[in-house]
Amino acid sequence: MDARASELTLTEARRGAEEWFAPWVKDLGLVVEEIGRGRVRLRIPKNDRLNRMGGILSGQAMMAVADTAMVFAIRSCLSGGENIATVQQSTSFFRAVADADLICEARVVKEGRTTMFGDCLLHADGQAEKPAAQATVVYAVIPNR
Incomplete structure (x- = not known):
């Protein structure tokens, strides 16, 4: 375990959902369902405002x-004194999500001192065996100065 680690509690993560993000991100309506060291499960409730033509998310x-x-x-892997920033994201789409909540399960794959690598699987609620x-994702870890 990294010496800088301090696991984020579910209460802290839910508070962070209200404090850390721009208003339009909060408008997604995300719900932090589970969190542990290096992993999280989010739910995005079905919301027609997030759909494109045809009713597809x-x-x-x-x-x-x-x-x-x-x-x-x-x-959840950091002590809290560091800032983080997205460096790169690559997304592959496999199937449409329509008329269902979206579940996103994310995990840190590699913890580095200055860079962290992660993987996310997204699926319609109740269809974990059918990834959408x-x-x-690659993030920079920026120490406070």
């Missing part, structure tokens, strides 16, 4: 959810 919303989920997963998308 937009890829842009799914990408934002994956990036947001990684914030929680990474912060996968995102790999």
Whole structure:
């Protein structure tokens, strides 16, 4: 375990959902369902405002959810004094999500001193065996000066 680690509690993560993000991210309505060291599970309730034509959840919303989920997963590995910033995200889409909540399960794959790597799987609620998308994300860890 990294000496800087201090696991983020579910209460702290839920408070962070209200404090850490821009208003439009909060408008996604995300719910932190589970959190542990280096992992998080978010739920995005079905919301027609996030859909594109045809009633399908937009890829842009799914990408934002994956990036947001990684914030929680990474912060659960840090002491709290560091800032973090997205460096790269690559998302692959496998199937549409329609008329269902979106679940995003994110995990830190590699913890580095200055860079962290993560993976997110997204699926419609109740369909974990049928991933809708996968995102790999790289974050910079920026120490406070």
